Amino acid sequence: MRIFLHNNSRAKSILSSAWGVLALILLGIAMFSLKAKSQVKLDAEGHQWWQHAVFYEIYPRSFADTNNNGIGDLNGITEKLDYLKDLGIDAIWITPCYPSPQVDFGYDVSNYENIDPMYGTLADFDRLASEAKKRNIRIIMDFVMNHTSDQHAWFKESRSSRDNPKRDWYIWRDGKGAGRPPNNWLSTFGGSAWKFDPTTGQWYYHFFYPEQPDLNWRNPEVEKAMFNVTRWWYERGVAGFRLDAVDTLFEDPDLHNNPVLPGKNQYGDPNMQNLYNTKLPELHSVLQRLRQVADKYDAVLIGETWTKDIDELKQYYGEHSNELQMPMDFLFTRVDKLSAPEFRKQIAGVNSAGWPVYVLSNHDIVRAYVRYGDGVHNDAIAKLMAGLYLTLRGTPIMYYGEEIGMTNNDPKRREDVKDPIGRLGWPKEKGRDGERTPMQWNTSANAGFSQTKPWLPVPASYKTHNVATELKDPDSILNFYRRVLALRQQDRALRDGDYVALNENDANVLSYLRRYKDEAVLVVLNMSSSPQKVSFDLQAQGLTASKAATMLSTGKAKGASVSLQSISLDPFAVYIGKVGP
Ligand code: GLC
Numbered sequence: 001m002r003i004f005l006h007n008n009s010r011a012k013s014i015l016s017s018a019w020g021v022l023a024l025i026l027l028g029i030a031m032f033s034l035k036a037k038s039q040v041k042l043d044a045e046g047h048q049w050w051q052h053a054v055f056y057e058i059y060p061r062s063f064a065d066t067n068n069n070g071i072g073d074l075n076g077i078t079e080k081l082d083y084l085k086d087l088g089i090d091a092i093w094i095t096p097c098y099p100s101p102q103v104d105f106g107y108d109v110s111n112y113e114n115i116d117p118m119y120g121t122l123a124d125f126d127r128l129a130s131e132a133k134k135r136n137i138r139i140i141m142d143f144v145m146n147h148t149s150d151q152h153a154w155f156k157e158s159r160s161s162r163d164n165p166k167r168d169w170y171i172w173r174d175g176k177g178a179g180r181p182p183n184n185w186l187s188t189f190g191g192s193a194w195k196f197d198p199t200t201g202q203w204y205y206h207f208f209y210p211e212q213p214d215l216n217w218r219n220p221e222v223e224k225a226m227f228n229v230t231r232w233w234y235e236r237g238v239a240g241f242r243l244d245a246v247d248t249l250f251e252d253p254d255l256h257n258n259p260v261l262p263g264k265n266q267y268g269d270p271n272m273q274n275l276y277n278t279k280l281p282e283l284h285s286v287l288q289r290l291r292q293v294a295d296k297y298d299a300v301l302i303g304e305t306w307t308k309d310i311d312e313l314k315q316y317y318g319e320h321s322n323e324l325q326m327p328m329d330f331l332f333t334r335v336d337k338l339s340a341p342e343f344r345k346q347i348a349g350v351n352s353a354g355w356p357v358y359v360l361s362n363h364d365i366v367r368a369y370v371r372y373g374d375g376v377h378n379d380a381i382a383k384l385m386a387g388l389y390l391t392l393r394g395t396p397i398m399y400y401g402e403e404i405g406m407t408n409n410d411p412k413r414r415e416d417v418k419d420p421i422g423r424l425g426w427p428k429e430k431g432r433d434g435e436r437t438p439m440q441w442n443t444s445a446n447a448g449f450s451q452t453k454p455w456l457p458v459p460a461s462y463k464t465h466n467v468a469t470e471l472k473d474p475d476s477i478l479n480f481y482r483r484v485l486a487l488r489q490q491d492r493a494l495r496d497g498d499y500v501a502l503n504e505n506d507a508n509v510l511s512y513l514r515r516y517k518d519e520a521v522l523v524v525l526n527m528s529s530s531p532q533k534v535s536f537d538l539q540a541q542g543l544t545a546s547k548a549a550t551m552l553s554t555g556k557a558k559g560a561s562v563s564l565q566s567i568s569l570d571p572f573a574v575y576i577g578k579v580g581p
Helices: 002-006 008-037 074-079 081-087 122-134 153-160 220-235 282-295 310-317 330-334 340-353 368-372 378-389 420-425 467-472 477-490 492-496
Strands: 055-058 091-094 138-144 194-197 202-205 240-244 260-264 270-272 300-303 357-359 395-399 498-502 509-516 519-526 532-534 547-553 561-563 567-569 574-579
Touching: 074 081, 074 122, 081 122, 081 477, 122 138, 138 220, 220 282, 240 282, 282 300, 310 340, 330 340, 330 357, 340 498, 340 509, 368 378, 378 477, 378 519, 378 574, 467 477, 477 492, 477 547, 492 509, 492 519, 509 532, 519 567, 561 574
Parallel strands: 055 091, 055 395, 091 138, 138 240, 240 300, 357 395
Antiparallel strands: 194 202, 260 270, 498 509, 509 519, 519 574, 532 567, 547 561, 547 574
């Protein structure tokens, strides 16, 4: 005791060094476990695998049918892996292929940890995964997190009684009297977002179809169960998820009515601002925690993020880049016309937000071939759009069939419509069948998709726009895609380079450089229907070369090199060339 008293300072220093050692040990353990937790791998540029990958969305019902029941299957995807590899695809996103009553064609999941028999078995999935791995193609699954099917065991339990342990896994509320739902919220697929359930005399909430009850993400058990679903698939070799409908995960617990806007929508419901049932701030903490799980597997999270502006998009990356690595920029799809100034503005915006993720269309959006096409130059315009989004800094997600110029094939009669929203909203809303038709493989019956009548009709364009025919034609859309994707793979600047906008006042021609150290690639896109002549002064970029070496070009500018003083472009032409220092 005395010693201690006398040697107080020494004792203190002994003590503090003991604490110091302990602290070091604890720090070591913490760092070790942190390292053990995150498996994220970065390359020399600090990039993760998905930043260099080209993604390709597959709607499995419509890709390839190997058992000839008119509906595509997993074995069909496996069969076409070589095609995808040759095209230049690094990752496929498969839209839901889990067991499902198929009310929303798979987006109503009744079991998250299996494959619907119509698509195959888990063994088929494992074979697909291992064949894909051999070809360096990663698999991304669709994670339908906002809702399950009403046939999911969880919901069956939840609806069985008010005191069932799963009751609070969904959103149940009392109505406002006989036949009157709890509030004015509307389903985005038409009608009230509430459905009365006579078994327990309460209403449940569904942002989509009544057969898609919303999960209650405020319940930690829901989070745990759903996060475990992602782990289950990661362990099976999946490289990430596309998160369905993330905007709608949370609702105001006090159920405030949404503001009603003037006019009616395609279903005859009043227009409404979804103020209290979409994009609630709570969803960001769920995404942060989901990301922590993903990071343990070096996996990617892609978001179906319908944002109104760049600021909203930015939030999905997370304040510390700790939410979605790839929130899709749907604002890009809303530049629904060929407009150099509009695209320029959008590209600059998304570049400032985070790593850009570009899409032209998907299973919910009218195909790009018709959205941008003018009816006369559609093939040239399809190449122009590919020349745009496949050469930008960022990650592109292609939609199956886009690479061969597949068109929308909208139903002509209400009785032919398969997508329920098309039947409800006819004729204003024709549904999404048109963009989901079978992949066009060749000129044989049913475009080579199936030997039997497919679930949706193949458009007449399959005779000219199909894989087999286009592979033989050097000027086809398909061969253009293959060339651009090959350039992306080979060229450092196209892969890693910065985006530098050029000639920013040009109303017709969108031009930019992809710049990596002293390498540069020039991309010039004529977005107009008239011939254009452009010139570039790249002194400000530290480039003194007077010529570009042609890498890929449609239209006039065909030579091995062109003068930067004057590049002539046919209507809708693409020019891509290398510029030396
Ligand atoms: C997403 C899907 C769409 C589906 C909806 C409900 O928007 O892309 O196809 O109908 O979610 O799950």
